[in-house]
Amino acid sequence: MSKRTGEIISKIYRHPLEGRQVLTASIAEAEALPLLPGVAVISIVAPGRAPANLPAYQNLLRLNFADVDFLDKNLTERAKAKLDTAMTPSQAKEVHAFIKELPSTIHTVLVHCQGGFSRSPGVAAALNAVYGYSIEPEKLKDANKSVTQLLIEVANAKSR
Secondary structure (H helix, E strand, C coil): CCHHHHHHHHHHHCCCCCCCEEEEEEHHHHHHCCCCCCEEEEEEECCCCCCCCCCCCCCEEEEECCCCCCCCCCCCHHHHHCHHHCCCHHHHHHHHHHHHCCCCCCCEEEEEECCCCCHHHHHHHHHHHHHCCECCHHHCCCCCHHHHHHHHHHHHHHHC
16 A cells, blocks of 8 residues: 555545545545545546545545646646547536535545646645635645636636
8 A cells, every 4th residue: 555545545634624535636546546435536537547446435526637738828738639538518518427425424525637737636625615625735836727727717607
């Protein structure tokens, strides 16, 4: 078991007494976790990638979008080629519907992507901003800003 996998398990068992927490992970870390009570999972893979091999979570949302920050003014040609597979407003709505439908027994939302550095922290930052979820600030430094902004904009549009 990796150090991070152990940290995630520890944080799940020491979850906040009030409210929910959101944790981020790489696909390898998420696949190494056992089925844990009180946990919901948002699984993000890139287009064309196989789905993560996860335990049978009752609350599991699978998404498929590329890691491209469309807010970046200096996109590389490679990133520009992935723009049409970036997170969509429809996927952002799926995330919000999933979160709103979680049962009260869920105390932790685990969000994973390939490396656990960009897309999943982008989602985690938005869950903190919109729903007040506890976060691991040190894990959000490379969060995909376009993912965060899109999730916040969709949440704000729904509340109008």
